Structure formats: structure tokens, C-alpha cells
Amino acid sequence: MRTPIPDYLTQVLDECGGDDGEVADYIAELAQADPDRLAIAVATLDGVVATAGDADVAFSIQSISKPFTYALAIADQGLDAVVEKIDVEPSGDAFNEISLERGSGRPRNPMINAGAIAAHALVAGPGSDERFERVRSFYSRLAGRELDVDEAVFESELGTADRNMAIAYMLRTVGILEGAPPDVVRGYTRQCAVSVTVRDLARMAAVLAGQGRAPDGEQLLEPQVARQVLSVMATCGMYDAAGDWLTTVGIPAKSGVAGGLIGVLPGQVGIAVFSPRLDRHGNSARGVRVFERLSRDMGLHLMEVSDVARSVVRRVERGGSRVAVHEVAGDLRFVEAERVLRSLEEEPEGEAPVVLDLERVHRVNDVARRMLLEGVRRLHLDGHDVRLVDPSAVLGGGDGQGPDAGGGYVPEVFEDAAAAVGE
The missing domain is CATH 3.40.710.10 (DD-peptidase/beta-lactamase superfamily)
Structure with missing residues (x-):
């Protein structure tokens, strides 16, 4: 994407x-x-x-x-x-x-x-x-x-x-x-x-x-x-x-x-x-x-700060290397969300499932939320089956239906990565 x-x-x-x-x-x-x-x-x-x-x-x-x-x-x-x-x-x-x-x-x-x-x-x-x-x-x-x-x-x-x-x-x-x-x-x-x-x-x-x-x-x-x-x-x-x-x-x-x-x-x-x-x-x-x-x-005002940034994104493959899982941890602001988008950007177009695992994310500010949802939408447009792991509903879901990522696309939300991958 x-x-x-x-x-x-x-x-x-x-x-x-x-x-x-x-x-x-x-x-x-x-x-x-x-x-x-x-x-x-x-x-x-x-x-x-x-x-x-x-x-x-x-x-x-x-x-x-x-x-x-x-x-x-x-x-x-x-x-x-x-x-x-x-x-x-x-x-x-x-x-x-x-x-x-x-x-x-x-x-x-x-x-x-x-x-x-x-x-x-x-x-x-x-x-x-x-x-x-x-x-x-x-x-x-x-x-x-x-x-x-x-x-x-x-x-x-x-x-x-x-x-x-x-x-x-x-x-x-x-x-x-x-x-x-x-x-x-x-x-x-x-x-x-x-x-x-x-x-x-x-x-x-x-x-x-x-x-x-x-x-x-x-x-x-x-x-x-x-x-x-x-x-x-x-x-x-x-x-x-x-x-x-x-x-x-x-x-x-x-x-x-x-x-x-x-x-x-x-x-x-x-x-x-x-x-x-x-x-x-x-x-x-x-x-x-x-x-x-x-x-x-x-949210770039110098006086508008969150807790200590501990955010990191890591890409792993699960399910016999069939599914790309992007594991994210910590607080997400503009810079952290940009790094996640950069990781998602590496996924080639195709139908391979992509999992965005937010189980270890503590907090997401508004701009980071919009950035991630737009990234999810663009992965979908590229042909991917996008699956969210968002048990704390940091992207605004939590009712089992998932957040609206824009353009009418609503990815399925899972409680854990194993379920999302199908293991």
C-alpha cells in the first residue's frame, strides 16, 4: 500500500x-x-x-x-x-x-x-x-x-x-x-x-x-x-x-x-x-x-504530551508463513502511527491475509487512530483480507463488528492473534 x-x-x-x-x-x-x-x-x-x-x-x-x-x-x-x-x-x-x-x-x-x-x-x-x-x-x-x-x-x-x-x-x-x-x-x-x-x-x-x-x-x-x-x-x-x-x-x-x-x-x-x-x-x-x-x-503542541512512548511495531509470519502479523505495542501518536504505516506499506498487493495486532497498545490519539484506519482501508483496497486484533477497542470498536475504517469497509475484530491467524 x-x-x-x-x-x-x-x-x-x-x-x-x-x-x-x-x-x-x-x-x-x-x-x-x-x-x-x-x-x-x-x-x-x-x-x-x-x-x-x-x-x-x-x-x-x-x-x-x-x-x-x-x-x-x-x-x-x-x-x-x-x-x-x-x-x-x-x-x-x-x-x-x-x-x-x-x-x-x-x-x-x-x-x-x-x-x-x-x-x-x-x-x-x-x-x-x-x-x-x-x-x-x-x-x-x-x-x-x-x-x-x-x-x-x-x-x-x-x-x-x-x-x-x-x-x-x-x-x-x-x-x-x-x-x-x-x-x-x-x-x-x-x-x-x-x-x-x-x-x-x-x-x-x-x-x-x-x-x-x-x-x-x-x-x-x-x-x-x-x-x-x-x-x-x-x-x-x-x-x-x-x-x-x-x-x-x-x-x-x-x-x-x-x-x-x-x-x-x-x-x-x-x-x-x-x-x-x-x-x-x-x-x-x-x-x-x-x-x-x-x-x-x-496533536503536535509541545504541551500536549502522552505518557512515555514505548511504541514499537514488529512484522512476523504465522500460520505456516501464510499470514503477515504486524504486532504493535505502546502508545500511538503521529510518529508511532507513521512507523506502523511504513510497516504496512511493505505488504505487496494481493489476497494474502494481514493481521494488525494491537493487543499490547495502551493508548491511541485521534490522529494515530485515523492514520491506522486509513492504512487498514488501503490494504483492503489492495486486495488483502485485513484482520484486527483489538481486544481493548483502542481503534473505537469492541462490539465484535470492528471500527469503520472509512469507505464503508469494516474489518473483523478478534480477541487474540491466534484466532485472527486461524491457528
């Missing part, structure tokens, strides 16, 4: 469209962006990426680079040294405000331009070119492929960098910036011009969700660094809309003026959306709507 997740993502994009917002017109190259582009990618911790829309369209990373450079600065200098230069308090200001802490002169946080410029300067390197190359290389490792700079965007943005240059000189005068302001601003501008797709950003976000571990198992960041970055993203990542975002969406996030928007749900997924039309806060207008929808549909 084919997993229904891409279909769901396509539906979300279709229902969260609209033409409100405007592209960033203060940078000539960004002003030329196609305002109707819309894309989404969802990446699991083990490297599977589901997409919909214009997922292969490249755009500049812009301020979404800030959390990743902040992470690299901490990895290079240590958290204490970075906190001495950059605070972690929400500023309540727009991204390009000159917002410094009274007395110390520290930028309020690394998600606004002042803090991001300071963070770029803290990345280790013998010179500005070497410093930027470390930044680009780090982004590439996070994305799982080599990333390049959009030179046209870089030149266009550098030509309008007067405010950032003023911020850098101001940081220099209060002792926060040690490098030459023009070199730092040039490197920071190149950082913002790195070209990415939503696939890249979702995978980068998934590394943060996985405590700094890449899908291939490489530890790209220490877990403590990832935790620090996510904490600042949660409180400061959406600028002067951060409080509203955290309460309504509840996903640590970061936006960019090219229209990108990433979200990180720790331990579960990395999400990226692209739509160039911006709202009054400088965040992607349609991207915000998409995240609001995902949070509501999937």
Missing part, C-alpha cells in the same frame, strides 16, 4: 491557501519571488521525508539560519561564553530592531539580527571566509547534501545591509563583537543567502528534534546544545509574534523573510513550509496557517 501521509499534506496545502501577505520587497531578489509557491516537508528522526507542493523549489534560508549558527557557536565556544555575549530573553521586537540589554550591551537573543550577527562572529575560524565555510559545511551536514549560496540573493541583500552594518558597529563599540564589522556582516549575509528546499530544512529541523543526531546516527550536535537552541526558538523564534505562536501552535519554530518556516517537535519530527507571502511580523502567512492546522490535526 501507499502511505496516506503525502495525501494528507497535499490536502492541508489545498485548504490553507489564500493570497494574503506580500513578498519581502526591500530586497530586490526576494521581491521577484513567485508569491504562489507553496510547499511542505515532514521529516522523521530516521530520515524519511514526506512532501507536498513545490518541495523541490530552492529559496534562500535567511533567518532560519540563525538557530543553526547559534548551535555552531555554542559547540565552538561553549554555552557560558556565548551567553556572555548574547542573552536569551524574548525582545518583543521586530527582527531588525536594535535591541540590547541595558548595562551589558548584549543582544536580547540570537534570533533577532543583532544576536545573529554576534553569533556568526563567535563561530571559530582564522578569517571571515573560513568562518563562513564552516557555517556552510555545517548546514550541509545537517541537510544531508552539499548546500550552496545563491549569489544573486547575496549581492542583492548585501547592497541593502546598511542597518545590519550599523548594528555590527554598535556591537563593536560595546565590546560584544570582536571581528571587523564589514567582514562579519558580509559573512552573515552569505549565511542568509544559502540556498535550500523544504526537504533540506525539514531534515535540518529533524536533527534538532533528535537531540542533534542525524538519521545515519552521526551526532552532529550535543544533546545539551540542541536543547538550548530549541528553548530559544520556542520563546524567540517568531519575533514579536512568539508568544501567540507558542500558545496557539506550540512548536519551537523559526521563520525567514524568503518565506521559509521550520518547526521542531522534540523526539518526533522536523517540519518545513515554504510560501513567500509574509504577514506583518515578517513570517510566512500561509506557512503560519499550515502549522496551525498541523498542530491541531496531529
